[in-house]
Amino acid sequence: MIPSIGAYAVDTRTDRVGQVMGHEGPYVQLRPPGGGREWDCPPDRLRRAAPRDELRARVMELNRVSRLP
Structure with a gap:
Protein backbone atom coordinates (compact mmCIF):
# COMPACT_ATOMS: atom_id res chain seq x y z
CA MET A 1 0.00 0.00 0.00
CA ILE A 2 1.40 3.38 -0.99
CA PRO A 3 -0.88 6.02 0.52
CA SER A 4 -1.31 9.47 -0.98
CA ILE A 5 0.19 12.54 0.64
CA GLY A 6 -2.09 13.88 3.36
CA ALA A 7 -3.71 10.51 4.08
CA TYR A 8 -3.50 8.90 7.49
CA ALA A 9 -1.82 5.53 7.85
CA VAL A 10 -0.73 3.23 10.65
CA ASP A 11 2.84 2.00 11.01
CA THR A 12 2.17 -1.65 11.88
CA ARG A 13 5.60 -2.00 13.50
CA THR A 14 4.53 0.30 16.34
CA ASP A 15 0.78 0.91 15.78
CA ARG A 16 1.51 4.64 15.49
CA VAL A 17 -0.85 6.75 13.40
CA GLY A 18 0.73 9.32 11.12
CA GLN A 19 -0.10 11.64 8.27
CA VAL A 20 1.74 10.88 5.06
CA MET A 21 4.07 13.77 4.29
CA GLY A 22 5.99 12.32 1.38
CA HIS A 23 7.83 9.43 -0.21
CA GLU A 24 11.60 9.21 -0.14
CA ASP A 40 10.24 6.66 7.88
CA CYS A 41 8.22 3.52 7.33
CA PRO A 42 8.51 0.86 4.64
CA PRO A 43 5.30 0.81 2.56
CA ASP A 44 4.77 -2.89 3.25
CA ARG A 45 4.49 -2.09 6.98
CA LEU A 46 1.67 0.45 6.53
CA ARG A 47 -2.04 -0.06 6.69
CA ARG A 48 -4.81 2.36 6.00
CA ALA A 49 -5.97 4.14 9.14
CA ALA A 50 -9.35 2.93 10.36
CA PRO A 51 -12.00 5.64 10.75
CA ARG A 52 -11.43 5.76 14.52
CA ASP A 53 -7.66 6.12 13.99
CA GLU A 54 -8.19 8.95 11.54
CA LEU A 55 -10.69 10.70 13.81
CA ARG A 56 -8.29 10.50 16.74
CA ALA A 57 -5.48 11.92 14.58
CA ARG A 58 -7.65 14.80 13.33
CA VAL A 59 -8.75 15.69 16.87
CA MET A 60 -5.10 15.75 18.01
CA GLU A 61 -4.25 18.08 15.12
CA LEU A 62 -7.18 20.41 15.91
CA ASN A 63 -6.17 20.50 19.57
CA ARG A 64 -2.64 21.45 18.60
CA VAL A 65 -3.84 24.25 16.32
CA SER A 66 -6.22 25.61 18.97
CA ARG A 67 -3.29 26.04 21.38
CA LEU A 68 -1.25 28.16 18.96
CA PRO A 69 -1.06 31.90 19.69
Whole structure:
Protein backbone atom coordinates (compact mmCIF):
# COMPACT_ATOMS: atom_id res chain seq x y z
CA MET A 1 0.00 0.00 0.00
CA ILE A 2 1.40 3.38 -0.99
CA PRO A 3 -0.88 6.02 0.52
CA SER A 4 -1.31 9.47 -0.98
CA ILE A 5 0.19 12.54 0.64
CA GLY A 6 -2.09 13.88 3.36
CA ALA A 7 -3.71 10.51 4.08
CA TYR A 8 -3.50 8.90 7.49
CA ALA A 9 -1.82 5.53 7.85
CA VAL A 10 -0.73 3.23 10.65
CA ASP A 11 2.84 2.00 11.01
CA THR A 12 2.17 -1.65 11.88
CA ARG A 13 5.60 -2.00 13.50
CA THR A 14 4.53 0.30 16.34
CA ASP A 15 0.78 0.91 15.78
CA ARG A 16 1.51 4.64 15.49
CA VAL A 17 -0.85 6.75 13.40
CA GLY A 18 0.73 9.32 11.12
CA GLN A 19 -0.10 11.64 8.27
CA VAL A 20 1.74 10.88 5.06
CA MET A 21 4.07 13.77 4.29
CA GLY A 22 5.99 12.32 1.38
CA HIS A 23 7.83 9.43 -0.21
CA GLU A 24 11.60 9.21 -0.14
CA GLY A 25 13.34 6.30 -1.79
CA PRO A 26 11.79 3.08 -0.53
CA TYR A 27 10.15 4.76 2.48
CA VAL A 28 7.04 6.73 3.31
CA GLN A 29 7.47 9.69 5.67
CA LEU A 30 4.85 9.97 8.40
CA ARG A 31 4.27 12.86 10.81
CA PRO A 32 2.54 12.33 14.15
CA PRO A 33 -0.85 14.00 14.55
CA GLY A 34 -0.45 17.29 16.32
CA GLY A 35 3.08 17.75 14.99
CA GLY A 36 6.43 16.35 15.86
CA ARG A 37 9.32 14.61 14.21
CA GLU A 38 8.62 12.65 11.04
CA TRP A 39 9.65 9.04 10.76
CA ASP A 40 10.24 6.66 7.88
CA CYS A 41 8.22 3.52 7.33
CA PRO A 42 8.51 0.86 4.64
CA PRO A 43 5.30 0.81 2.56
CA ASP A 44 4.77 -2.89 3.25
CA ARG A 45 4.49 -2.09 6.98
CA LEU A 46 1.67 0.45 6.53
CA ARG A 47 -2.04 -0.06 6.69
CA ARG A 48 -4.81 2.36 6.00
CA ALA A 49 -5.97 4.14 9.14
CA ALA A 50 -9.35 2.93 10.36
CA PRO A 51 -12.00 5.64 10.75
CA ARG A 52 -11.43 5.76 14.52
CA ASP A 53 -7.66 6.12 13.99
CA GLU A 54 -8.19 8.95 11.54
CA LEU A 55 -10.69 10.70 13.81
CA ARG A 56 -8.29 10.50 16.74
CA ALA A 57 -5.48 11.92 14.58
CA ARG A 58 -7.65 14.80 13.33
CA VAL A 59 -8.75 15.69 16.87
CA MET A 60 -5.10 15.75 18.01
CA GLU A 61 -4.25 18.08 15.12
CA LEU A 62 -7.18 20.41 15.91
CA ASN A 63 -6.17 20.50 19.57
CA ARG A 64 -2.64 21.45 18.60
CA VAL A 65 -3.84 24.25 16.32
CA SER A 66 -6.22 25.61 18.97
CA ARG A 67 -3.29 26.04 21.38
CA LEU A 68 -1.25 28.16 18.96
CA PRO A 69 -1.06 31.90 19.69
